[in-house]
Amino acid sequence: MGPGTSAVPRHIAIIMDGNGRWARSRGLARVQGHAEGVNSVRTVTRACRRLGVQALTLYSFSTENWGRPDGEVSALMELLAHYLEAERDEILSNGIRLTHCGEIERLPDGVQKLLLDLEEQSKDGDGMVLNLALSYGARQEILRAVRMLAAEVKSERITLDEIDEDLLSSSLYTAELPDPDLVIRTGGESRLSNFLLWQVAYSEFYVTTTSWPDFREPDLQLALDDFRGRQRRYGLTGQQVGS
Amino acid sequence: MTAQQGGTKTRFISGLIAFVVILPVLLYGGFYGVGLLVLVATGISCREFHGIALSGAPRGTLALFGTLSLFVFVIAAYSTAGGVPIFKPFLSGPAEQLLFILLVSFCVSGAWFLVMARTTERLADYWASFILGLVYVPLILGLMPALLHLDGGQGWLWVPLFIAWCGDIGGYFAGRAFGKRKLLPTISPKKTWEGFAGGLALAVFGLLLYRFVFYGPFIEATRPLDLRDCVFLGVFGSAFAVLGDLAESMIKRTHGVKDSGNFLPGHGGLLDRIDAVQFGIVVVFVWAVFVRPVLP
Numbered sequence: 001m002g003p004g005t006s007a008v009p010r011h012i013a014i015i016m017d018g019n020g021r022w023a024r025s026r027g028l029a030r031v032q033g034h035a036e037g038v039n040s041v042r043t044v045t046r047a048c049r050r051l052g053v054q055a056l057t058l059y060s061f062s063t064e065n066w067g068r069p070d071g072e073v074s075a076l077m078e079l080l081a082h083y084l085e086a087e088r089d090e091i092l093s094n095g096i097r098l099t100h101c102g103e104i105e106r107l108p109d110g111v112q113k114l115l116l117d118l119e120e121q122s123k124d125g126d127g128m129v130l131n132l133a134l135s136y137g138a139r140q141e142i143l144r145a146v147r148m149l150a151a152e153v154k155s156e157r158i159t160l161d162e163i164d165e166d167l168l169s170s171s172l173y174t175a176e177l178p179d180p181d182l183v184i185r186t187g188g189e190s191r192l193s194n195f196l197l198w199q200v201a202y203s204e205f206y207v208t209t210t211s212w213p214d215f216r217e218p219d220l221q222l223a224l225d226d227f228r229g230r231q232r233r234y235g236l237t238g239q240q241v242g243s
Numbered sequence: 244m245t246a247q248q249g250g251t252k253t254r255f256i257s258g259l260i261a262f263v264v265i266l267p268v269l270l271y272g273g274f275y276g277v278g279l280l281v282l283v284a285t286g287i288s289c290r291e292f293h294g295i296a297l298s299g300a301p302r303g304t305l306a307l308f309g310t311l312s313l314f315v316f317v318i319a320a321y322s323t324a325g326g327v328p329i330f331k332p333f334l335s336g337p338a339e340q341l342l343f344i345l346l347v348s349f350c351v352s353g354a355w356f357l358v359m360a361r362t363t364e365r366l367a368d369y370w371a372s373f374i375l376g377l378v379y380v381p382l383i384l385g386l387m388p389a390l391l392h393l394d395g396g397q398g399w400l401w402v403p404l405f406i407a408w409c410g411d412i413g414g415y416f417a418g419r420a421f422g423k424r425k426l427l428p429t430i431s432p433k434k435t436w437e438g439f440a441g442g443l444a445l446a447v448f449g450l451l452l453y454r455f456v457f458y459g460p461f462i463e464a465t466r467p468l469d470l471r472d473c474v475f476l477g478v479f480g481s482a483f484a485v486l487g488d489l490a491e492s493m494i495k496r497t498h499g500v501k502d503s504g505n506f507l508p509g510h511g512g513l514l515d516r517i518d519a520v521q522f523g524i525v526v527v528f529v530w531a532v533f534v535r536p537v538l539p
Contacts, residue, residue, distance in 0.1 A: 027393055
């Protein structure tokens with residue numbers, strides 16, 4: 001996608017924040033907020049596929065989230081397992097290709113197996129890529145890529161000069177995806193929180209105070225309307241892009 | 244709560260047995276364990292309520308009351324978990340589910356008493372009692388397992404029990420020592436304002452004790468009660484516990500019954516035991532779900 005404006009983003013990445021606060025404002029346990037958040041995941045995934053978005057990346061669980069209380073972490077893992085089982089049919093019948101980014105070796109074995117099995121079964125899906133960021137951290141991802149490339153140089157498979165933006169991009173978890181055009185963060189915070197740091201260089205950023213469990217199709221439409229109204233200049237002037 | 248069949252010894256032993264069965268379930272049973280325990284209690288209570296208020300109703304009323312109670316109970320139990328999962332495709336959330344079952348129950352029971360009528364005598368009373376029973380027994384008791392999904396989790400589960408026990412004990416001793424002015428002589432000749440105040444004070448004290456002694460080592464809770472919780476719940480909880488006690492007396496007296504049943508030897512019926520807990524649940528639920536989150 002070149003400079004200028006465009007109708008629908010090819011790749012949307014979402015930082016799904018505000019589950020805990022949503023629950024607390026209703027007197028509920030944090031886990032209930034995550035459970036309701038799964039309903040938003042379902043709704044937003046459906047809507048993106050219908051709108052013709054090519055890829056949707058969901059920041060589901062960061063490397064830093066492992067530091068949450070044990071009860072919450074295990075509840076999140078259970079929820080993830082449940083989600084993968086419950087959404088299996090919908091993912092397969094809608095031609096969605098499931099992928100992940102992050103250190104999934106750290107996930108419980110059962111969850112890993114569910115994830116990898118469903119990725120394998122859905123690999124021919126041509127409807128949309130649903131990319132789950134699980135145990136993900138962008139700095140860790142870049143470090144991993146740098147180490148991989150350094151090892152390649154050391155073993156003389158590539159030379160130092162061959163390392164360029166494209167090669168680094170293709171060493172990241174997201175190698176096969178276009179860079180996100182639109183990053184949405186729910187829950188009102190204006191931070192990237194270690195999410196896709198390399199890939200978001202030219203992404204449009206949309207923050208809403210709506211919590212993730214309340215973020216449904218109308219909210220997605222607002223984000224897309226906002227995106228449509230923006231001029232993406234990629235460092236050029238407005239005049240250059242407009243002409 | 245003045246059953247005296249069987250004497251003190253029977254009363255003590257059966258109380259101990261009940262406690263030994265209930266304690267581990269409340270501590271380790273989780274949502275399903277607690278849910279099942281309270282469901283059994285709800286079944287027994289529904290039967291007792293039928294025995295008190297619907298005993299002369301047409302044959303089959305108990306079966307209808309039990310069936311609708313089961314739905315109401317399950318919906319109430321899942322009310323803090325986003326609704327009953329299997330109903331969600333048709334009724335998206337707890338509010339929709341609850342509204343639906345109450346409207347259906349209202350119409351179905353009305354139709355039932357009309358169709359089954361042999362005489363018109365007391366028919367509308369039965370209908371009214373039927374709806375009262377659905378709110379009084381399965382709706383309120385269903386909120387007990389629902390407390391587990393709240394912010395604070397298992398910590399809430401014990402609060403209605405503590406309030407009821409402390410209110411009971413404080414009321415008894417303060418009433419015996421200082422009791423002069425009658426609270427509501429028409430319904431309960433023994434209760435006094437002094438006893439009421441004693442129950443209230445002990446409930447606040449008991450909750451503070453609960454907060455500082457039992458939280459952490461014995462009870463896993465993500466968010467402990469603060470001082471404000473203890474004072475509010477102690478005061479309003481024990482006031483409503485007394486109301487619960489009197490409300491059950493009112494139902495029994497209206498129907499000329501002394502004990503709600505004979506579930507626990509020496510203690511009378513189950514409803515006699517849990518009347519105060521029921522209203523305690525209501526206060527805890529309203530506080531935790533509707534009031535506490537909007538306070539600064």
